[in-house]
Amino acid sequence: MANAIELKDIKKGFAGVQALKGVSFAIKKGSVHALIGENGAGKSTLMKILSGAQRADSGEIFVDGKKADIANPIVATELGIGIVYQELNNFMHLDVASNILSHGLPQKHGMINYDKMYAQAREILDNIGLTHISEKGTMSSLSLGAQQMCEIAGIVSKNADIVILDEPTSALTETETKKLFEIIADIKSRGVTVIYISHKLDEVLYLADEITVLKDGEHVTTFEKTPQTTKEELVRYMVGRDVEYDYKVGTSEIGGVILRASKLNRGKMVRDVDLELHKGEILGIAGLEGSGRTELLETLFGCCRAESGEIEVEGKKRTIKNPMEAKKCKMAYITKERKILGLFLGLSVNSNIVAASTERFSKNGIVQYQDIRKNTEKYVDAMSIKISGINQNVMDLSGGNQQKVLLAMWMTTNPDIIMIDEPTRGVDVGAKAEIHALLRKMAVDGKAIILVSSEMSELLASCDKIVCMFEGKITGILDNKEAGEESIMKLVSGLS
Structure with a gap:
């Protein structure tokens, strides 16, 4: 089989850091080629070079056997290369058709020909x-998954021969993921080459024809996937060691009830919820997208006020009207939208870690900068946050290290109750294990944790009990010993 792309000795550095150290490998035409590696391995940098967003410092790229100088995204498009980034690039206020055909809207007498545009988009x-997606609906009205599908449709409409998908399922529901896999199979059958970047190794093993592993900016291996290829084998290539998938369930002492919700209601997303959280416990919440998982955490933390019901903390009834009230109750909420709602990406690691606790580091109206620095250094060390210095911008960190900074921000508030939504979304397997080790250590120290995850394997490996939700209601609570993927799926699908 001929090669769609061949990379020879690609190098790229940023401010003294070598992101790619002479990477060479080939991608076959009409294949699904998975690219895996830990955060910081160089995957995104390499794909930005292929898509024209960045230029390599040295090396050669061959597209369809011909040497290519991919100077910018326009050249990449002309070469038949399209990319869908993890952070989508849609025009949210425009309709679906305008987004799909943004590269070339049909015109008549110098004006947009809307009839033709809608017909082509359809x-x-x-x-x-x-x-099921309307070409006339606005992009903002669609789910994140549907927006992503539309972006892929736009790439395909440009007659792309090579489609790069960067963490495409990180925000998709199970149904949307299935649809994406169908689309990949369809475009592959038409001869399109798909480069698939993902931390989800089950997906890699399901989809890939070949797999390339990068580590610390270097090419480790490229090989054909076989039925004998295992997740453990991929992890060893990626991190150079075995990674434990058992996150020490049952190793913390479960104490008394610290948080109790009774008949909690908020619209259709939180309906008559009764919940108990114990000290030293990691309580998982499972549910399909739209089940009310995130909305329950938002209600408990006061982001949105409950319409009825009661919340007790340490046996005392509390009216939590806003996050400030929740903080006074020694609660912390770590959002799944870490880049949008969680972190200040333009600020330093030091500024982010202190952001939720500024009052702690002020004395007689004077900011205690030395105490702030000591606190940051303590968490950087304790959580093994990989940074060049405490003044490094958070936007320059890998996903796993950003998540650790967000954890450190809220741990600085010294909470007793930690609510965390999708703690390892977009995080590599090594960092995932480190984050779960941190969470279990907090539980061993007596902290109480509520953990929301879309990954059942993560819930089963980390949670003492699993609460199952469907359409805003709790359909069952399973002890870890009796829980399994089938029993959870039954409950989250409303089949109990």
């Missing part, structure tokens, strides 16, 4: 099985 959507 045909593109139908061709890849997105019959």
